[in-house]
Amino acid sequence: MIITVTLNPSLDRSVEVESLERGAVIRAASSRVDPGGKGVNVARALLANGVASRAVLTCGGEEGQHLVRLLQAEGVDPICVWIAGHTRSNITLAEPDGIVTKVNEPGPALTPDDFQQVASAVLGAIAAPTRPAEPDPAVTPATDWVVVCGSMPPGLPVESFTQLCQRLTAAGVRLAVDTSGPALRAGAIAGAALVKPNRDELAEVVGRELTCLADVVEAAREVRSWGAGAVLASLGAEGAVLVDDDGVTVGRSPVERPRSAVGAGDALLAGFLAAGAKGGAALAEALAWGAAAVSLPGSRMPGPGDLQRQLVHIQPPEQLRLTEA
Numbered sequence: 001m002i003i004t005v006t007l008n009p010s011l012d013r014s015v016e017v018e019s020l021e022r023g024a025v026i027r028a029a030s031s032r033v034d035p036g037g038k039g040v041n042v043a044r045a046l047l048a049n050g051v052a053s054r055a056v057l058t059c060g061g062e063e064g065q066h067l068v069r070l071l072q073a074e075g076v077d078p079i080c081v082w083i084a085g086h087t088r089s090n091i092t093l094a095e096p097d098g099i100v101t102k103v104n105e106p107g108p109a110l111t112p113d114d115f116q117q118v119a120s121a122v123l124g125a126i127a128a129p130t131r132p133a134e135p136d137p138a139v140t141p142a143t144d145w146v147v148v149c150g151s152m153p154p155g156l157p158v159e160s161f162t163q164l165c166q167r168l169t170a171a172g173v174r175l176a177v178d179t180s181g182p183a184l185r186a187g188a189i190a191g192a193a194l195v196k197p198n199r200d201e202l203a204e205v206v207g208r209e210l211t212c213l214a215d216v217v218e219a220a221r222e223v224r225s226w227g228a229g230a231v232l233a234s235l236g237a238e239g240a241v242l243v244d245d246d247g248v249t250v251g252r253s254p255v256e257r258p259r260s261a262v263g264a265g266d267a268l269l270a271g272f273l274a275a276g277a278k279g280g281a282a283l284a285e286a287l288a289w290g291a292a293a294v295s296l297p298g299s300r301m302p303g304p305g306d307l308q309r310q311l312v313h314i315q316p317p318e319q320l321r322l323t324e325a
Contacts (some may be wrong), residue, residue, distance in 0.1 A: 002046055002273055003125050004123050006057040007156070008107040009037030011067055014092040014260060014298030020101055034263075034299040035070045036090055038149030038178050041266035042273075045289060045301040047075055051274045056078060056121050058153075060108055061086035079125055080218040083108060092298070097297060098258030100186045109155045119164050123147060126173055145273055148187065149178040149266070151298065158182040163236045165190035172241060174277075178269055188228035194277060196232045196269045216241050232272055232283075234265045234290065243284045250315040253308075255293035260298055267301055268291035280314045287312045 016029045035044065043055035053074045059067060059080040064087040073079050085108020093101040110118075126146065146168050151160060163181045168175045176194040180201040188195050203210045206219040219244035220231035223238030230244035239252030271289030275282040288309045292302030 002043075002051065002053045002147060003116070003122065004039035004043040004055045005035040005122055005146065006039030006055065007037070007110065007115075007152050008151050008153045009040050009057045009087060010105070010107070010319060011061070011063055011070075011087060011089045012092060012299045013089065014094060014262065014264065015042045016094045016096075016297065017260075018096065020095055020099075029225070030297065031143075032037075032298045032300075033070070035067055035074070035076070036299055038266050039147060040067075040071070040076075041263045041269055041299060041301060042147055042149060042270045042281045044071075045267045045270035045293070046274060048269075048301050048309075049289075050304075051270075054125055054151075057081070057085050057182065058108075058110065058114065059087055060076045060084065063089060065089035072237065077078065080122050081114060081121055083110060083114045084230060084310030085109060092262050094262075094297075095262045098255075098261070098294070100261050104151075104264070105150070106154050108153065112155045112160075115156065115160050115164075119167060122164075122273040123167065126168075126200055127170060130276060144173050145176055145193075145277070146167045146173045147176040147178065147269070147273065148267075151179065152181075152183050154260060158186050160223055162186040162190055165192065176269070176273065176277075185223075185226065188226040189225050191229075194232060194272075195228045195230075196234065196265070196272075197223075198234045198265055199236070199283070200232075202233050213241070217243060230277075232286070236269055238259070238298065239286060240268060240283060240290070242277070242279075249280045249283050251280070251287045251312060252253060253287040253312040255291050258294045259296060261294050263299035263301065264272065264293040266292045270301075274314040284309065284314050302303075 013033045022216040029282040055078045060083040078268035082216040088105035088107040091103045174193040177192045233241045242249045268286045268290030272286035288307045292306040
């Protein structure tokens, strides 16, 4: 069982347009509304591929009720902590060449009691008996993972996030963290088994620009020195880099017709966890899931029929030249 935690979920409205011109009246080619939030997307991707998962998330107002209905329609059984605020709504404008413009609301604040309820819900989900799943035969599911993802709600002290991470690692589960800024650093220091930043998030947390592959690897090694077990850095169209006890592994998966990159990093993380979260085989699965998400509209998560594993190229550590861009 893989349990995801989303402190700041959203309703994601995606609109496809022919071109984006500031100040103009633009007619949409299509639109859709999906459940949003990194942890929510990880759970959706896992369940779409037959991997047992539960999603713990905060919900508020009519938007929160709408979010729950959308999740249940996809077969997700959410564990909701209801709060006084309203679940945020995000807007994505996608152009035919794959360029995406996002407008994200900050989301509601969490009270200390709200946050304590979230922590209790996660620890309760860990203790609950797992339910059987019917996994994709190409995937060996990981178990006992808790994945804490996404942006921090306004006003939440990083110390609260640190305490949650410490409680989870103390409970003996494997912790994965996909967030940014001080929370990403806190997760690494707390001993997360895996952190998954994108290039910008990795650059921000180490405080310097990352202009080439060697820079990315050096930054990932620095994050590991803080206490993280492994770093999976997503690099957009350039693929992803895995830095762990076995060294450095790089992979790419081309996308012929990109439609939306929203949620692609979440699908990549889900694929990595589903495939055992270790080594080149897991990285290859992650890239197949991430590339499939990019080829789909909005923040739709890929299922088995969307994956094109044959397009993934993995570069083993012994063949890696860190001077490459």
